[in-house]
Amino acid sequence: MIGTYSYICQRMQPRILLNSKVLDITIKRLARQLIENHGDFENTVLIGLQPRGIQLADRLHAELKRVLSGAKIDLGYLDVSFYRDDFRRRDEPITVSETTIDFEIENKKVIMIDDVLYTGRTIRSGMDALMDFGRPKKVEFLVLIDRRFSRQLPIQADYVGRTVDSVVSERVDVNLDNEGHVVLKTIDDE
Amino acid sequence: MSNLSVDHLLGIKGLSREDIELIFTTADNFKDVINRPIKKVPSLRDITIANLFFENSTRTKLSFELAEKRLSADVVNFSASGSSLKKGETLIDTVNNILAMKVDMVVMRHPNPGAAVFLSRNVNSRIVNAGDGAHEHPTQALLDTYSIREKYGDVEGKKVVIVGDIVHSRVALSNIFALQKLGATVKVCGPQTLIPKYIEDLGVEVELDLRKALEWCDIANMLRIQLERQDIKYFPSIREYTMTYGVDAELLNSLSKEVTIMHPGPINRGVEITSDVADSDHAIILNQVENGVAIRMAVLYLLAEKIAR
Secondary structure (H helix, E strand, O other): OOOHHHHHHHHOOOEEEEOHHHHHHHHHHHHHHHHHHHOOOOOEEEEEEOOOHHHHHHHHHHHHHHHOOOOOOOEEEEOOHHHOOOOOOOOOOOOOOOOEOOOOOOOOEEEEEEEEEOOOHHHHHHHHHHHOOOOOOEEEEEEEEEEEOOOOOOOOOOEEEEEEEOOOOEEEEEEOOOOOEEEEEEHHHO | OOOOOOOOEOOOOOOOHHHHHHHHHHHHHHHHHOOOOOOOOOOOOOOEEEEEEOOOOOHHHHHHHHHHHHOOOEEEEEEOOOOHHHHOOOHHHHHHHHHOOOOOEEEEEEOOOOHHHHHHHHOOOEEEEEEEOOOOOHHHHHHHHHHHHHHHOOOOOOEEEEEOOOOOOHHHHHHHHHHHHOOOEEEEEOOHHHOOOOHHHHOOEEEOOHHHHHHHOOEEEEOOOOHHHOOOOOOOOHHHHHHHHOEOHHHHHOOOOOOEEEOOOOOOEOOOEOHHHHOOOOEOHHHHHHHHHHHHHHHHHHHHOOOOO
Protein backbone atom coordinates (compact mmCIF):
# COMPACT_ATOMS: atom_id res chain seq x y z
CA MET A 1 0.00 0.00 0.00
CA ILE A 2 1.18 3.49 -0.78
CA GLY A 3 1.23 5.84 2.19
CA THR A 4 -0.92 8.97 2.09
CA TYR A 5 2.08 11.29 1.89
CA SER A 6 3.78 9.61 -1.06
CA TYR A 7 0.36 9.25 -2.67
CA ILE A 8 -0.15 13.03 -2.56
CA CYS A 9 3.38 13.64 -3.84
CA GLN A 10 2.76 11.40 -6.80
CA ARG A 11 -0.31 13.45 -7.66
CA MET A 12 1.89 16.46 -8.26
CA GLN A 13 3.06 15.21 -11.62
CA PRO A 14 1.68 12.98 -14.37
CA ARG A 15 1.83 9.34 -13.35
CA ILE A 16 2.59 6.68 -15.93
CA LEU A 17 0.01 3.93 -15.58
CA LEU A 18 1.27 1.75 -18.42
CA ASN A 19 4.53 2.24 -20.25
CA SER A 20 4.84 0.91 -23.77
CA LYS A 21 6.16 -2.47 -22.60
CA VAL A 22 3.44 -3.05 -20.01
CA LEU A 23 0.86 -1.74 -22.48
CA ASP A 24 1.95 -4.33 -24.99
CA ILE A 25 1.79 -7.13 -22.41
CA THR A 26 -1.65 -5.91 -21.29
CA ILE A 27 -3.07 -5.96 -24.82
CA LYS A 28 -1.66 -9.45 -25.39
CA ARG A 29 -3.18 -10.63 -22.12
CA LEU A 30 -6.59 -9.15 -23.03
CA ALA A 31 -6.44 -10.91 -26.39
CA ARG A 32 -5.75 -14.24 -24.67
CA GLN A 33 -8.67 -13.67 -22.30
CA LEU A 34 -10.94 -13.05 -25.29
CA ILE A 35 -9.75 -16.22 -26.99
CA GLU A 36 -10.48 -18.22 -23.83
CA ASN A 37 -14.11 -17.14 -24.02
CA HIS A 38 -14.65 -16.83 -27.75
CA GLY A 39 -12.44 -19.48 -29.34
CA ASP A 40 -11.93 -18.84 -33.02
CA PHE A 41 -14.31 -15.82 -33.14
CA GLU A 42 -16.63 -17.52 -35.57
CA ASN A 43 -19.69 -16.02 -33.92
CA THR A 44 -18.07 -13.02 -32.23
CA VAL A 45 -17.43 -9.51 -33.53
CA LEU A 46 -15.37 -6.60 -32.23
CA ILE A 47 -16.80 -3.07 -32.05
CA GLY A 48 -14.55 -0.14 -31.16
CA LEU A 49 -16.23 2.96 -29.78
CA GLN A 50 -15.44 6.20 -31.61
CA PRO A 51 -13.35 8.20 -31.28
CA ARG A 52 -10.85 6.85 -28.76
CA GLY A 53 -11.71 3.18 -28.57
CA ILE A 54 -10.93 2.37 -32.17
CA GLN A 55 -7.15 2.38 -31.88
CA LEU A 56 -7.35 -0.14 -29.06
CA ALA A 57 -9.81 -2.18 -31.13
CA ASP A 58 -7.35 -2.13 -34.05
CA ARG A 59 -4.47 -3.28 -31.83
CA LEU A 60 -6.56 -6.08 -30.32
CA HIS A 61 -7.82 -7.13 -33.74
CA ALA A 62 -4.27 -7.38 -35.07
CA GLU A 63 -3.13 -9.32 -32.02
CA LEU A 64 -6.05 -11.75 -32.26
CA LYS A 65 -5.35 -12.35 -35.95
CA ARG A 66 -1.71 -12.98 -35.15
CA VAL A 67 -2.51 -15.53 -32.44
CA LEU A 68 -5.29 -17.19 -34.42
CA SER A 69 -3.07 -17.20 -37.51
CA GLY A 70 -5.10 -15.03 -39.83
CA ALA A 71 -8.64 -16.07 -38.84
CA LYS A 72 -11.32 -13.70 -40.17
CA ILE A 73 -12.53 -11.52 -37.33
CA ASP A 74 -15.13 -8.82 -37.98
CA LEU A 75 -14.20 -5.38 -36.69
CA GLY A 76 -16.46 -2.32 -36.70
CA TYR A 77 -16.44 1.21 -35.34
CA LEU A 78 -19.44 2.68 -33.59
CA ASP A 79 -20.08 6.38 -33.04
CA VAL A 80 -22.41 7.15 -30.14
CA SER A 81 -22.80 10.95 -30.55
CA PHE A 82 -26.49 10.85 -31.44
CA TYR A 83 -27.24 8.64 -28.42
CA ARG A 84 -25.37 10.65 -25.79
CA ASP A 85 -27.36 11.86 -22.80
CA ASP A 86 -25.43 15.14 -22.56
CA PHE A 87 -26.52 16.62 -25.91
CA ARG A 88 -27.25 20.35 -25.27
CA ARG A 89 -26.00 19.93 -21.70
CA ARG A 90 -22.29 20.36 -22.29
CA ASP A 91 -20.19 23.42 -23.07
CA GLU A 92 -18.42 22.00 -26.10
CA PRO A 93 -20.42 20.74 -29.09
CA ILE A 94 -20.22 17.01 -29.72
CA THR A 95 -17.97 16.08 -32.63
CA VAL A 96 -19.51 13.32 -34.67
CA SER A 97 -17.32 10.50 -36.05
CA GLU A 98 -17.99 7.78 -38.57
CA THR A 99 -19.81 4.54 -37.88
CA THR A 100 -18.65 1.58 -39.94
CA ILE A 101 -20.30 -1.72 -39.22
CA ASP A 102 -20.52 -3.61 -42.49
CA PHE A 103 -21.62 -6.94 -41.06
CA GLU A 104 -24.69 -8.28 -39.27
CA ILE A 105 -24.67 -8.24 -35.49
CA GLU A 106 -27.99 -10.09 -35.17
CA ASN A 107 -27.44 -13.13 -32.93
CA LYS A 108 -23.70 -12.46 -32.67
CA LYS A 109 -21.63 -12.05 -29.54
CA VAL A 110 -20.40 -8.48 -29.55
CA ILE A 111 -17.34 -7.24 -27.69
CA MET A 112 -17.47 -3.48 -27.30
CA ILE A 113 -14.10 -1.85 -26.83
CA ASP A 114 -13.16 1.52 -25.33
CA ASP A 115 -10.02 2.99 -23.87
CA VAL A 116 -11.27 4.31 -20.53
CA LEU A 117 -14.30 3.40 -18.40
CA TYR A 118 -15.16 6.35 -16.17
CA THR A 119 -18.76 7.44 -15.54
CA GLY A 120 -20.21 4.66 -17.69
CA ARG A 121 -22.33 7.06 -19.74
CA THR A 122 -20.52 6.52 -23.03
CA ILE A 123 -20.95 2.76 -22.92
CA ARG A 124 -24.61 3.26 -21.98
CA SER A 125 -25.14 5.25 -25.17
CA GLY A 126 -23.00 2.68 -26.99
CA MET A 127 -25.40 -0.09 -26.00
CA ASP A 128 -28.38 1.95 -27.21
CA ALA A 129 -26.62 2.64 -30.51
CA LEU A 130 -25.66 -1.00 -30.94
CA MET A 131 -29.22 -2.24 -30.48
CA ASP A 132 -30.26 -0.14 -33.49
CA PHE A 133 -28.20 -2.48 -35.68
CA GLY A 134 -30.00 -5.61 -34.51
CA ARG A 135 -30.29 -7.89 -31.51
CA PRO A 136 -26.94 -9.34 -30.47
CA LYS A 137 -26.86 -12.63 -28.60
CA LYS A 138 -24.57 -11.22 -25.97
CA VAL A 139 -22.72 -7.97 -25.39
CA GLU A 140 -19.44 -7.81 -23.48
CA PHE A 141 -17.32 -4.80 -22.64
CA LEU A 142 -13.55 -4.55 -22.78
CA VAL A 143 -11.69 -1.54 -21.46
CA LEU A 144 -8.01 -0.70 -21.13
CA ILE A 145 -8.32 1.49 -18.04
CA ASP A 146 -11.09 1.17 -15.46
CA ARG A 147 -11.35 4.26 -13.23
CA ARG A 148 -13.15 2.51 -10.41
CA PHE A 149 -15.45 4.14 -7.84
CA SER A 150 -16.39 6.89 -10.32
CA ARG A 151 -19.37 5.30 -12.04
CA GLN A 152 -22.63 7.25 -12.42
CA LEU A 153 -24.49 4.23 -13.79
CA PRO A 154 -24.59 0.57 -12.75
CA ILE A 155 -22.09 -0.60 -15.37
CA GLN A 156 -18.94 -2.71 -15.22
CA ALA A 157 -16.47 -4.09 -17.74
CA ASP A 158 -15.94 -7.79 -18.49
CA TYR A 159 -12.30 -7.40 -19.44
CA VAL A 160 -10.06 -4.79 -17.81
CA GLY A 161 -6.49 -3.88 -18.71
CA ARG A 162 -5.74 -2.00 -15.53
CA THR A 163 -7.85 -0.65 -12.68
CA VAL A 164 -6.92 2.73 -11.24
CA ASP A 165 -8.13 4.94 -8.43
CA SER A 166 -8.48 8.53 -9.51
CA VAL A 167 -10.31 11.72 -8.64
CA VAL A 168 -12.49 14.02 -10.72
CA SER A 169 -9.71 16.57 -11.24
CA GLU A 170 -7.60 13.93 -12.99
CA ARG A 171 -7.67 12.62 -16.49
CA VAL A 172 -6.43 9.42 -18.07
CA ASP A 173 -4.55 9.99 -21.31
CA VAL A 174 -4.29 6.94 -23.54
CA ASN A 175 -1.80 7.26 -26.36
CA LEU A 176 -1.65 4.28 -28.69
CA ASP A 177 0.35 5.94 -31.47
CA ASN A 178 3.56 4.06 -32.18
CA GLU A 179 4.52 2.19 -29.00
CA GLY A 180 2.12 4.09 -26.79
CA HIS A 181 1.68 4.68 -23.09
CA VAL A 182 -1.05 5.56 -20.61
CA VAL A 183 -0.70 8.51 -18.23
CA LEU A 184 -2.77 9.81 -15.34
CA LYS A 185 -2.72 13.62 -15.24
CA THR A 186 -4.18 16.33 -13.08
CA ILE A 187 -6.34 18.37 -15.44
CA ASP A 188 -4.46 21.65 -14.85
CA ASP A 189 -1.15 19.94 -15.73
CA GLU A 190 -1.88 20.77 -19.34
CA MET B 1 -15.03 23.95 -35.54
CA SER B 2 -18.13 21.93 -35.00
CA ASN B 3 -20.80 24.49 -34.36
CA LEU B 4 -22.90 26.56 -36.75
CA SER B 5 -22.20 30.31 -36.86
CA VAL B 6 -25.94 31.06 -37.02
CA ASP B 7 -28.85 30.53 -34.64
CA HIS B 8 -31.48 30.16 -37.37
CA LEU B 9 -31.38 28.82 -40.90
CA LEU B 10 -32.95 31.72 -42.77
CA GLY B 11 -31.05 31.49 -46.03
CA ILE B 12 -27.80 30.34 -47.57
CA LYS B 13 -26.63 33.94 -47.81
CA GLY B 14 -25.97 34.09 -44.06
CA LEU B 15 -24.00 30.85 -43.92
CA SER B 16 -20.23 30.50 -44.20
CA ARG B 17 -18.52 27.84 -46.27
CA GLU B 18 -17.50 26.15 -43.00
CA ASP B 19 -21.15 26.03 -41.92
CA ILE B 20 -22.13 24.31 -45.16
CA GLU B 21 -19.29 21.82 -44.84
CA LEU B 22 -20.24 21.08 -41.22
CA ILE B 23 -23.83 20.42 -42.33
CA PHE B 24 -22.50 18.06 -45.03
CA THR B 25 -20.28 16.01 -42.72
CA THR B 26 -23.10 15.76 -40.19
CA ALA B 27 -25.48 14.71 -42.98
CA ASP B 28 -23.03 11.94 -43.98
CA ASN B 29 -23.59 10.38 -40.57
CA PHE B 30 -27.36 10.80 -40.76
CA LYS B 31 -27.44 9.25 -44.22
CA ASP B 32 -25.82 6.27 -42.56
CA VAL B 33 -28.53 6.27 -39.90
CA ILE B 34 -31.45 6.33 -42.35
CA ASN B 35 -30.03 3.31 -44.16
CA ARG B 36 -29.94 1.18 -41.00
CA PRO B 37 -32.55 -1.38 -39.94
CA ILE B 38 -33.66 1.05 -37.20
CA LYS B 39 -33.67 4.46 -38.89
CA LYS B 40 -33.87 6.54 -35.77
CA VAL B 41 -31.65 8.18 -33.16
CA PRO B 42 -32.74 9.69 -29.84
CA SER B 43 -30.85 13.02 -30.08
CA LEU B 44 -33.81 15.44 -30.09
CA ARG B 45 -36.13 13.51 -27.79
CA ASP B 46 -36.65 16.55 -25.55
CA ILE B 47 -37.28 19.00 -28.43
CA THR B 48 -40.64 19.95 -29.93
CA ILE B 49 -40.75 21.26 -33.49
CA ALA B 50 -43.67 23.00 -35.19
CA ASN B 51 -43.97 22.76 -38.96
CA LEU B 52 -45.84 25.82 -40.15
CA PHE B 53 -46.76 25.61 -43.80
CA PHE B 54 -48.56 28.71 -45.01
CA GLU B 55 -48.14 27.47 -48.56
CA ASN B 56 -48.67 24.08 -50.16
CA SER B 57 -45.91 21.52 -50.07
CA THR B 58 -45.66 17.76 -50.26
CA ARG B 59 -42.03 16.84 -50.55
CA THR B 60 -40.49 19.44 -48.25
CA LYS B 61 -43.10 18.98 -45.55
CA LEU B 62 -42.79 15.20 -45.65
CA SER B 63 -39.03 15.40 -45.70
CA PHE B 64 -38.89 17.73 -42.70
CA GLU B 65 -41.38 15.63 -40.81
CA LEU B 66 -39.42 12.45 -41.45
CA ALA B 67 -36.18 14.16 -40.46
CA GLU B 68 -37.75 15.37 -37.22
CA LYS B 69 -39.22 11.98 -36.38
CA ARG B 70 -35.96 10.20 -37.14
CA LEU B 71 -34.28 12.47 -34.61
CA SER B 72 -37.03 11.54 -32.10
CA ALA B 73 -38.37 15.10 -31.83
CA ASP B 74 -42.02 15.74 -31.07
CA VAL B 75 -43.74 17.22 -34.09
CA VAL B 76 -46.80 19.41 -34.53
CA ASN B 77 -48.07 20.31 -37.97
CA PHE B 78 -49.95 23.33 -39.09
CA SER B 79 -51.13 24.27 -42.52
CA ALA B 80 -52.74 27.51 -43.56
CA SER B 81 -55.93 26.02 -44.88
CA GLY B 82 -58.38 25.60 -42.06
CA SER B 83 -56.45 27.84 -39.63
CA SER B 84 -57.30 31.08 -37.82
CA LEU B 85 -55.24 33.00 -40.36
CA LYS B 86 -58.42 33.16 -42.34
CA LYS B 87 -59.96 34.93 -39.36
CA GLY B 88 -57.37 37.72 -39.61
CA GLU B 89 -54.72 36.72 -37.08
CA THR B 90 -51.22 38.14 -37.71
CA LEU B 91 -48.19 35.92 -38.33
CA ILE B 92 -46.51 36.89 -35.06
CA ASP B 93 -49.67 36.16 -33.10
CA THR B 94 -50.12 32.80 -34.76
CA VAL B 95 -46.55 31.77 -34.06
CA ASN B 96 -46.47 33.12 -30.52
CA ASN B 97 -49.62 31.19 -29.76
CA ILE B 98 -47.95 28.05 -30.97
CA LEU B 99 -44.78 28.85 -29.02
CA ALA B 100 -46.84 29.40 -25.87
CA MET B 101 -47.50 25.68 -26.07
CA LYS B 102 -43.73 25.19 -25.52
CA VAL B 103 -42.32 24.62 -28.96
CA ASP B 104 -38.53 24.85 -29.34
CA MET B 105 -38.12 25.17 -33.09
CA VAL B 106 -40.21 26.37 -36.00
CA VAL B 107 -39.93 25.15 -39.58
CA MET B 108 -41.81 27.60 -41.77
CA ARG B 109 -42.83 27.94 -45.38
CA HIS B 110 -44.51 31.20 -46.27
CA PRO B 111 -45.52 32.91 -49.52
CA ASN B 112 -43.93 36.24 -48.53
CA PRO B 113 -40.20 36.81 -49.05
CA GLY B 114 -38.51 37.64 -45.76
CA ALA B 115 -41.18 35.99 -43.59
CA ALA B 116 -38.55 33.80 -41.89
CA VAL B 117 -36.23 36.73 -41.16
CA PHE B 118 -39.15 38.72 -39.81
CA LEU B 119 -40.17 35.87 -37.55
CA SER B 120 -36.63 35.31 -36.26
CA ARG B 121 -36.52 38.94 -35.11
CA ASN B 122 -39.91 38.88 -33.45
CA VAL B 123 -40.37 35.55 -31.75
CA ASN B 124 -38.21 33.62 -29.34
CA SER B 125 -37.53 30.35 -31.15
CA ARG B 126 -35.14 28.78 -33.65
CA ILE B 127 -36.42 29.31 -37.18
CA VAL B 128 -35.74 27.07 -40.17
CA ASN B 129 -36.80 28.60 -43.45
CA ALA B 130 -38.50 25.98 -45.62
CA GLY B 131 -39.07 28.49 -48.42
CA ASP B 132 -40.19 32.12 -48.28
CA GLY B 133 -41.80 33.30 -51.49
CA ALA B 134 -39.28 33.89 -54.27
CA HIS B 135 -36.49 34.58 -51.76
CA GLU B 136 -34.67 31.51 -50.42
CA HIS B 137 -35.12 27.78 -49.89
CA PRO B 138 -31.92 26.94 -48.04
CA THR B 139 -32.41 23.23 -47.30
CA GLN B 140 -33.15 22.57 -50.99
CA ALA B 141 -29.89 24.24 -52.01
CA LEU B 142 -28.01 22.31 -49.33
CA LEU B 143 -29.38 18.99 -50.52
CA ASP B 144 -28.70 19.90 -54.15
CA THR B 145 -25.06 20.77 -53.49
CA TYR B 146 -24.75 17.75 -51.18
CA SER B 147 -25.97 15.53 -54.03
CA ILE B 148 -23.36 17.07 -56.35
CA ARG B 149 -20.67 16.46 -53.74
CA GLU B 150 -21.89 12.87 -53.39
CA LYS B 151 -21.72 12.22 -57.11
CA TYR B 152 -18.48 14.09 -57.94
CA GLY B 153 -16.68 14.05 -54.57
CA ASP B 154 -16.47 17.84 -54.49
CA VAL B 155 -18.44 20.91 -55.58
CA GLU B 156 -15.33 23.06 -56.09
CA GLY B 157 -14.69 23.83 -59.76
CA LYS B 158 -17.93 22.27 -61.04
CA LYS B 159 -19.94 24.03 -63.71
CA VAL B 160 -23.65 24.18 -62.99
CA VAL B 161 -26.43 25.63 -65.11
CA ILE B 162 -29.81 26.40 -63.61
CA VAL B 163 -32.48 26.19 -66.28
CA GLY B 164 -36.00 27.59 -66.29
CA ASP B 165 -38.05 30.00 -64.26
CA ILE B 166 -35.27 31.86 -62.44
CA VAL B 167 -37.31 34.96 -61.62
CA HIS B 168 -39.90 33.16 -59.47
CA SER B 169 -37.50 30.62 -58.03
CA ARG B 170 -36.26 30.59 -54.45
CA VAL B 171 -34.45 27.36 -55.33
CA ALA B 172 -32.40 29.21 -57.95
CA LEU B 173 -31.33 31.98 -55.60
CA SER B 174 -30.35 29.65 -52.76
CA ASN B 175 -28.54 27.37 -55.19
CA ILE B 176 -26.55 30.25 -56.64
CA PHE B 177 -25.39 31.29 -53.15
CA ALA B 178 -24.56 27.73 -52.08
CA LEU B 179 -22.76 26.77 -55.28
CA GLN B 180 -20.68 29.94 -55.30
CA LYS B 181 -19.74 29.57 -51.63
CA LEU B 182 -18.50 26.06 -52.38
CA GLY B 183 -16.45 27.21 -55.37
CA ALA B 184 -18.64 26.20 -58.32
CA THR B 185 -19.34 28.36 -61.39
CA VAL B 186 -22.98 29.07 -62.13
CA LYS B 187 -24.87 30.04 -65.25
CA VAL B 188 -28.59 30.54 -65.59
CA CYS B 189 -30.55 29.66 -68.68
CA GLY B 190 -34.13 30.36 -69.68
CA PRO B 191 -36.34 32.71 -71.66
CA GLN B 192 -35.30 36.35 -71.22
CA THR B 193 -38.63 37.09 -69.54
CA LEU B 194 -37.89 34.58 -66.75
CA ILE B 195 -34.35 35.85 -66.03
CA PRO B 196 -34.17 38.62 -63.39
CA LYS B 197 -32.81 41.85 -64.79
CA TYR B 198 -29.70 42.35 -62.65
CA ILE B 199 -28.83 38.71 -62.03
CA GLU B 200 -25.27 39.25 -63.35
CA ASP B 201 -24.61 41.25 -60.18
CA LEU B 202 -24.63 37.92 -58.32
CA GLY B 203 -21.68 36.80 -60.40
CA VAL B 204 -23.63 34.44 -62.65
CA GLU B 205 -23.70 34.46 -66.42
CA VAL B 206 -26.85 34.35 -68.49
CA GLU B 207 -27.04 31.92 -71.40
CA LEU B 208 -30.16 32.00 -73.50
CA ASP B 209 -29.29 29.01 -75.65
CA LEU B 210 -30.01 25.70 -73.89
CA ARG B 211 -27.71 23.60 -76.08
CA LYS B 212 -24.74 25.94 -75.47
CA ALA B 213 -25.47 25.91 -71.74
CA LEU B 214 -25.57 22.11 -71.67
CA GLU B 215 -22.34 21.81 -73.67
CA TRP B 216 -20.68 24.03 -71.08
CA CYS B 217 -21.93 22.49 -67.84
CA ASP B 218 -21.28 19.38 -65.74
CA ILE B 219 -24.63 19.55 -64.02
CA ALA B 220 -27.98 20.96 -65.16
CA ASN B 221 -30.53 21.83 -62.49
CA MET B 222 -33.90 21.91 -64.23
CA LEU B 223 -36.46 24.07 -62.45
CA ARG B 224 -40.16 23.60 -62.64
CA ILE B 225 -42.22 26.13 -64.53
CA GLN B 226 -44.26 27.61 -61.70
CA LEU B 227 -47.59 27.83 -63.37
CA GLU B 228 -49.18 29.12 -60.16
CA ARG B 229 -46.87 32.16 -60.16
CA GLN B 230 -47.37 33.14 -63.80
CA ASP B 231 -49.69 36.04 -63.13
CA ILE B 232 -48.86 37.44 -66.56
CA LYS B 233 -47.76 35.52 -69.63
CA TYR B 234 -43.96 35.17 -69.70
CA PHE B 235 -43.84 32.97 -72.80
CA PRO B 236 -46.31 32.21 -75.59
CA SER B 237 -47.15 28.62 -74.68
CA ILE B 238 -45.98 25.61 -72.68
CA ARG B 239 -45.40 23.84 -75.97
CA GLU B 240 -43.02 26.55 -77.13
CA TYR B 241 -41.21 26.54 -73.79
CA THR B 242 -40.70 22.79 -74.03
CA MET B 243 -39.36 23.05 -77.57
CA THR B 244 -36.82 25.72 -76.59
CA TYR B 245 -35.92 24.88 -72.99
CA GLY B 246 -37.08 21.28 -72.44
CA VAL B 247 -34.46 18.54 -72.15
CA ASP B 248 -35.10 15.20 -73.85
CA ALA B 249 -32.94 12.12 -74.34
CA GLU B 250 -32.18 13.06 -77.93
CA LEU B 251 -30.68 16.37 -76.85
CA LEU B 252 -28.65 14.78 -74.05
CA ASN B 253 -27.26 12.05 -76.33
CA SER B 254 -26.24 14.56 -78.97
CA LEU B 255 -23.96 16.38 -76.51
CA SER B 256 -20.23 15.74 -76.56
CA LYS B 257 -20.20 15.04 -72.80
CA GLU B 258 -22.17 13.51 -69.93
CA VAL B 259 -24.40 15.94 -68.10
CA THR B 260 -25.99 15.16 -64.75
CA ILE B 261 -29.63 16.19 -64.49
CA MET B 262 -31.10 17.48 -61.26
CA HIS B 263 -34.62 18.61 -60.48
CA PRO B 264 -35.99 19.96 -57.20
CA GLY B 265 -39.43 18.50 -57.92
CA PRO B 266 -42.28 18.30 -58.48
CA ILE B 267 -41.53 17.45 -62.10
CA ASN B 268 -43.86 18.53 -64.88
CA ARG B 269 -43.05 15.50 -67.01
CA GLY B 270 -42.84 16.45 -70.65
CA VAL B 271 -42.41 20.17 -69.90
CA GLU B 272 -38.95 20.89 -68.49
CA ILE B 273 -37.70 17.31 -68.85
CA THR B 274 -39.17 14.28 -70.55
CA SER B 275 -39.90 11.02 -68.75
CA ASP B 276 -37.00 9.15 -70.34
CA VAL B 277 -34.57 11.77 -69.02
CA ALA B 278 -36.17 11.85 -65.57
CA ASP B 279 -35.88 8.07 -65.27
CA SER B 280 -32.45 7.75 -66.87
CA ASP B 281 -29.02 7.25 -65.29
CA HIS B 282 -28.23 10.92 -66.00
CA ALA B 283 -30.79 11.99 -63.41
CA ILE B 284 -30.04 12.02 -59.68
CA ILE B 285 -33.50 13.28 -58.78
CA LEU B 286 -34.34 10.49 -56.33
CA ASN B 287 -30.90 10.72 -54.70
CA GLN B 288 -31.74 14.38 -54.08
CA VAL B 289 -34.92 13.35 -52.28
CA GLU B 290 -33.09 10.78 -50.15
CA ASN B 291 -30.36 13.27 -49.29
CA GLY B 292 -33.04 15.81 -48.35
CA VAL B 293 -33.93 13.87 -45.20
CA ALA B 294 -30.27 13.52 -44.15
CA ILE B 295 -29.56 17.22 -44.79
CA ARG B 296 -32.62 18.32 -42.83
CA MET B 297 -31.69 16.02 -39.95
CA ALA B 298 -28.24 17.63 -39.92
CA VAL B 299 -29.66 21.17 -39.94
CA LEU B 300 -32.14 20.45 -37.14
CA TYR B 301 -29.53 18.62 -35.07
CA LEU B 302 -26.95 21.39 -35.38
CA LEU B 303 -29.48 24.15 -34.59
CA ALA B 304 -30.91 22.19 -31.65
CA GLU B 305 -27.42 21.97 -30.21
CA LYS B 306 -27.55 25.75 -29.77
CA ILE B 307 -30.80 25.84 -27.82
CA ALA B 308 -29.96 26.68 -24.22
CA ARG B 309 -31.56 24.45 -21.66
